[in-house]
Amino acid sequence: MGYVTTRDGVEIFYKDWGPRDGKVIFFHHGWPLSSDDWDAQMLFFVNKGFRVVAHDRRGHGRSGQVWDGHDMDHYADDVAAVVEHLNVQGAMHVGHSTGGGEVVRYIARHGEDKVSKAVLISAVPPLMVKTDNNPQGTPKTVFDDLQAQLAANRAQFYYDVPAGPFYGFNRSGSAPSEAVIYNWWRQGMMGSAKAHYDGIVAFSQTDFTEDLKGISIPVMVIHGDDDQVVPYDDSGKLSAELVQNGKLNTYKGAPHGIPTTHADQVNADLLAFINS
Template sequence: MTYLTTTDGVEIFFKDWGPKDAQPIVFHHGWPLSADDWDTQMLYFLAKGYRVVAHDRRGHGRSSQIDSGHDMDHYAADASAVVEHLDLRNAVHIGHSTGGGEVARYVAKFGQPQGRVAKAALVSAVPPLMLQTEANPGGTPLDVFDGLRTALANSRAGFFLDLASGPFYGFNRPTETVSDGVIRNWWRQGMMGSALAHYEGIKAFSETDQTEDLKTITVPTLVMQGDDDQIVPYADASLRQIKLLQNGTLKIYPGFPHGMLTTHADVINPDLLAFIES
């Protein structure tokens, strides 16, 4: 397996497939998953001739279960360490959910000043701010996130099974076909990681205000989200993202769930390809 070590001693696992002289696509996974959540997309774009890269966030998957740095700044810095280690240039960065926040912080803070980023895509992403505040009255109340923390602390295995079986993929909707394999794979990825990283990650994805990150991004950015996203409400996410981005394109998918990358890969992958090749 391939790893790099960050400046603060964290071992970050990463995948790097495809021709090393091809345009790279870098995938940033959501909470509480791993690089494996992108396998369908990585195989799809590999077959199209791209170099595909994905890493496990610190505390997630096969990366170190360290007890510090579970915040958006460290997430972005770790992503930058992967990019620097592989010397990726002209890359397209695609982030799902919390990974979308990671992409926004990375591109704003590390990618654009170095000219390493060609485009970005935010998929069912958490920016600009999930938490309900006086300045963000349409956000999600704090007690919802406190409930997530309590459920995780009381029974992480049961909590993760409930999420994967229900709202994450929309399997609680009568229109969705439930996939036991998808549920098991989500649970497998989640349970590989650190309970502490997942617990502290809830604060990172819900309370990090990324308004300025979005305003700073100048590269073409595709915003994609389903209007039946039960995890990240689209009205407070993608509809606000597109107003803050300087060069954004918005695609809303009727009836699609939070985990649409998996349940509707046949639609999402070609749309991502069309954006990358435009």
């Protein structure tokens, strides 16, 4: 574990586990979490001989709580700083939710030469917010309300999200886990309220359509069709169609937080994809 300082002076925390000569998997976390959200994946793959890397996005987790740069271009450039610092070559980049957008923008801005494959899990591309060109999107008022709840009582908001739609714990027949809920709360509260507030705009209003069209490496899209946070029809399905070499893997009845709720299935699918 360590830190790298970006060109604009931000300290980015990262984890780098496993053999230097192992196949590399680079994990990108969702909003408003940290690299800790990948525990189930990183432990699984490091124990199979892979090299696993994950970072805390600027303003999240243990990274610097700067007031600016909370947009997809800066997120992507921060990833590039970690990749350069660790000399990561041929990695499979895996992004969950906002992290999926980060993966797409990183490839668009920095090219495919250091990337072998990409995986988008419950990811925000192509575009979440409803616009004239994206009439099936989510109304902007929904995201405005998220910002209002964060500003009013972040601690309560960060309990309500994982206790409800994030893991599908609000569905009939679900079995809510207080440990999972509080681990989400813990990760969120480690970060900066300003970064998280601005991040809502970044993940909801960034249009990744052209970025996706330009990706030629193999891309696997994993998405639950009961995702209440990033709707399946407006995101996963469209992203798999827009990339040049895409594969859609639909998890029936699954919620947004599938790296946790469906960890064994996600790990098996990632393993098969990286070895294919």
